[in-house]
């Protein structure tokens with residue numbers, strides 16, 4: 001798959017603040033084909049936002065590359081000179097973040113902001129067209145960001161991200177700040193526009209059921225690594241990694257009437273350097289000695305790739321079957 005649109009290879013990234021180091025990514029791998037959609041899920045602190053920002057090298061100053069790299073359409077993002085990086089961001093990438101108001105300039109009318117993205121020659125008609133594509137009234141062009149609701153502001157942010165026809169859209173929890181009805185509408189806009197344009201999507205999310213409904217593939221992150229990846233229905237319906245299974249049990253859709261959510265027991269790690277073994281071992285019901293000592297290599301289970309020493313062992317398969325039958 002050398003022609004992949006996105007290829008994250010063994011990416012390790014630290015945040016250094018004062019004398020303190022936090023390892024946010026610890027050898028993360030991810031591949032996405034042209035036009036495909038992937039939901040990246042995992043608990044808070046698992047590294048989702050860092051991974052998303054690393055795609056465009058949009059990282060805070062405290063972030064330091066510790067190993068590996070990212071390729072977008074074959075271009076090595078971390079090796080590019082500033083001009084080439086700006087061109088790659090402008091021509092290939094679009095980003096939508098959690099807080100739409102913060103991603104817009106409060107001092108500028110919406111129309112002017114869109115025009116800055118589209119190029120000076122863009123006329124009112126073109127601006128109106130881009131607003132209509134995200135199902136906003138063209139009159140919104142005259143508004144300032146503070147005059148918009150959260151949902152409207154996010155649509156403007158999406159219009160701006162999609163205006164340059166990116167080949168890859170990175171959406172970092174774009175609906176987390178919105179109420180549930182608006183959430184679905186905004187996701188319809190994001191996924192509708194990306195499908196129309198043939199753009200790939202990396203959607204960073206806490207919402208497993210929504211990811212299962214919308215994405216072809218799912219990547220599950222834990223301790224800065226992608227511990228399971230594969231077709232959404234298989235990863236979430238027949239998890240091969242014990243962490244994915246625990247996460248799926250803790251998702252709201254897992255609770256039928258009268259049943260209770262089962263939180264993942266224990267707390268996620270905050271790494272200060274490379275994990276010596278599997279970062280999930282201290283919380284894993286299936287951990288053996290080796291798990292805390294040795295980093296697992298990628299294994300294949302069905303359609304999934306899994307980072308687990310015990311992947312595919314009968315004990316895990318039996319647990320999976322029990323899960324499916326329950």
Ligand SMILES: Nc1ncnc2c1ncn2[C@@H]1O[C@H](COP(=O)(O)OP(=O)(O)OP(=O)(O)O)[C@@H](O)[C@H]1O
Nearest residue numbers: 015022024043044045046047048049050060062270
């Ligand atoms: N700017 C930063 N400075 C220092 N540490 C950071 C910074 N951003 C993230 N981290 C740390 O890096 C690790 C990964 O964080 P990240 O935000 O990428 O995870 P996440 O899965 O996106 O979490 P959430 O779902 O809460 O957004 C965490 O331990 C976090 O505290």
